[in-house]
Amino acid sequence: MWKLWSSWPKGDSVRIALIGHGPIAAHVAAHLPEGVRLTGALCRPGREQAAHAVLGVPVAQALEGLSERPDLLVDCAGHSGLRAHGVAALGAGVEVLTVSVGALADVVFCAELEAAARAGGTRLCLASGAIGALDALAAAAMGTGLQVTYTGRKPPQGWRGSRAENVLDLDALTAPATHFTGTARAAAQAYPKNANVAAAVALAGAGLDATRAELIADPGATANIHEIAAEGAFGRFRFQIEGLPLPGNPRSSALTALSLLAALRQRGAAIRLSL
Numbered sequence: 389m390w391k392l393w394s395s396w397p398k399g400d401s402v403r404i405a406l407i408g409h410g411p412i413a414a415h416v417a418a419h420l421p422e423g424v425r426l427t428g429a430l431c432r433p434g435r436e437q438a439a440h441a442v443l444g445v446p447v448a449q450a451l452e453g454l455s456e457r458p459d460l461l462v463d464c465a466g467h468s469g470l471r472a473h474g475v476a477a478l479g480a481g482v483e484v485l486t487v488s489v490g491a492l493a494d495v496v497f498c499a500e501l502e503a504a505a506r507a508g509g510t511r512l513c514l515a516s517g518a519i520g521a522l523d524a525l526a527a528a529a530m531g532t533g534l535q536v537t538y539t540g541r542k543p544p545q546g547w548r549g550s551r552a553e554n555v556l557d558l559d560a561l562t563a564p565a566t567h568f569t570g571t572a573r574a575a576a577q578a579y580p581k582n583a584n585v586a587a588a589v590a591l592a593g594a595g596l597d598a599t600r601a602e603l604i605a606d607p608g609a610t611a612n613i614h615e616i617a618a619e620g621a622f623g624r625f626r627f628q629i630e631g632l633p634l635p636g637n638p639r640s641s642a643l644t645a646l647s648l649l650a651a652l653r654q655r656g657a658a659i660r661l662s663l
């Protein structure tokens with residue numbers, strides 16, 4: 389069946405390298421669309437063997453250490469991966485696709501990324517990740533009066549290793565408990581492994597300081613539930629997604645890895661969605 393973004397033009401292929409070898413990276417590597425070739429990966433010092441075992445490609449600690457220069461560097465590692473490699477890659481003219489959207493809440497780092505992309509004549513692409521409806525938010529933001537609230541709800545184990553543990557006894561919860569309310573910027577900075585979605589919603593729509601965020605640990609939740617409530621001159625909408633986690637990390641929704649695959653597939657299409 390013909391699809392809008394069916395495949396890369398025959399004979400063309402894109403070389404990608406990954407940052408990270410966690411559940412998101414492993415899923416991407418195992419399901420690359422036709423025409424996309426994984427040529428390398430970047431890891432932290434001492435993690436070469438572990439990364440090679442998961443991905444089966446040459447591994448280095450920096451882009452210059454890879455034998456093949458990628459056309460695109462795909463950050464699947466989280467904020468520290470983008471911080472370690474984003475500016476250098478963009479400055480060297482290598483496009484970067486990232487899941488670490490919340491890292492852009494740091495204004496200084498965001499400006500460094502932007503300057504590097506301009507200097508390198510390339511761009512930083514933000515994955516839609518675990519959320520949807522960013523197209524509607526971006527359109528709504530072109531009108532007036534946009535107000536957006538994002539609510540992130542996960543089972544208690546989805547908040548392990550996050551600041552929620554300072555506020556709540558996750559093992560003892562018997563009812564939903566809010567452990568953060570504030571701006572999307574503050575959420576993204578306080579929860580680097582859990583609130584990239586808050587940043588994506590904000591960057592697409594009303595901005596990091598005007599978007600309200602609430603984060604909830606819910607012992608009754610059986611999925612990672614993300615909700616957007618938006619209203620403005622355009623009208624209003626509500627969007628909710630119940631994302632199942634990837635095997636290997638209850639924090640990360642499977643849709644995140646799928647969004648990277650969708651972005652890779654779209655990149656090679658002559659006819660594509662416009663967002």
Ligand SMILES: NC(=O)C1=CN([C@@H]2O[C@H](COP(=O)(O)OP(=O)(O)OC[C@H]3O[C@@H](n4cnc5c(N)ncnc54)[C@H](OP(=O)(O)O)[C@@H]3O)[C@@H](O)[C@H]2O)C=CC1
Nearest residue numbers: 408409410411412431432465466468469517518584637640
């Ligand atoms: N945009 C979105 O909607 C979403 C974004 N995310 C982001 O994706 C990140 C990754 O998720 P997931 O795969 O589940 O997480 P894991 O934390 O399980 O995996 C992260 C991987 O990245 C590696 N890594 C960490 N820092 C670096 C670095 N500086 N350089 C190279 N590799 C590095 C780790 O390796 P090692 O520890 O061995 O060094 C590990 O292999 C999350 O932390 C979160 O920030 C997640 C879900 C949704």
Ligand SMILES: O=C([O-])CC(=O)C(=O)O
Nearest residue numbers: 582583584585612640641
């Ligand atoms: O995967 C998810 O459900 C969301 C997540 O962790 C994030 O926004 O960083």
